[in-house]
Amino acid sequence: MDERLFAIFAEVERTHWWFVARRELISAVVERILPPGGSILDVGCGTGFVLERLRERYDAAGVDQSPIALALCRARGLDQAWLGSPENLTAVAGRRFDLVLFLDVLEHLDDDGSALRHAAGVLAPGGAVLVTVPAFRFLWSRHDELNQHRRRYTRGELEALLRRSGFSVERSSYFNTYLFPLAVATRMAGRLLRSEPAGLGVPPAPINRLLRRVFESEKRRLARAGPARGFPFGVSLLAVGRKQAS
Helix, strand or coil, rough: CCHHHHHHHHHCCCCCHHHHHHHHHHHHHHHCCCCCCEEEECCCCCHHHHHHHHCCCCCEEEEEEEHHHHHHHHHHCCCCCCCCCCCHHHCCCCCEEEEEEEEEHHHHHHHHHHHHHHHHHEEEEEEEEEEEEEHHEEEEEEEHHHHCCCCCCHHHHHHHHHHCEEEEEEEEEEECCCCCCHHHHHHHHHHHHHHHHHCCCCCHHHHHHHHHHHCCCCCHHHHHCCCCCCEEEEEEEEEEECCCCC
8 A cells, every 4th residue: 555645544534434433333343252351463553543442442452564654653652563564473473362453454465365374373262353345346446546455355255265264254244334325326426427536535524424423323233243144235344254273
């Protein structure tokens, strides 16, 4: 990903509806699957926005390959954030975690399966990975290109990836579902007009509040989604994979 985007994220994520609501949804799922005090590693932790929230209840650490991102983590007071990548976790060598997060990370990688297999190496017995990725190739837009995405996923593709990488699928669901029609319409209009907005500006306050409330209202259902439940479609995907015994 273009490292210049981290500074943009840091400027808007405390108020932008997508960042704020997404953090709450992820936190709700984590709290459902991991008791307070458990250990978490956020791989590709970025600016530390989610890590900061999880640190309130967990022993939460992060790695990122961007010095800019790590500097922003330090500015938040996050002292457990180190240089590393999905395939280089030497910064946490010798430690074992109850949960490893890949939050909108796998879609950037040439070999997403390798990243998951490396994660298994730092998981405690019975530990889990929580993955979020963008969904559906037909939603591909200028935003994906700016963020240097390699792919978008379907639920079946993500579940198959987890199983190939040594995990059983404990839960999976699409999310950002209620705003899905708006996302589709926006992308289709952009293609017709050949002008797709890709900025991250915060919308006017009333619209920003409304979008946040709509997105965040998925929190309870997403947190409770079992293997056969959850949302049938959405802009994004979430899955939890449990490490299988060797």
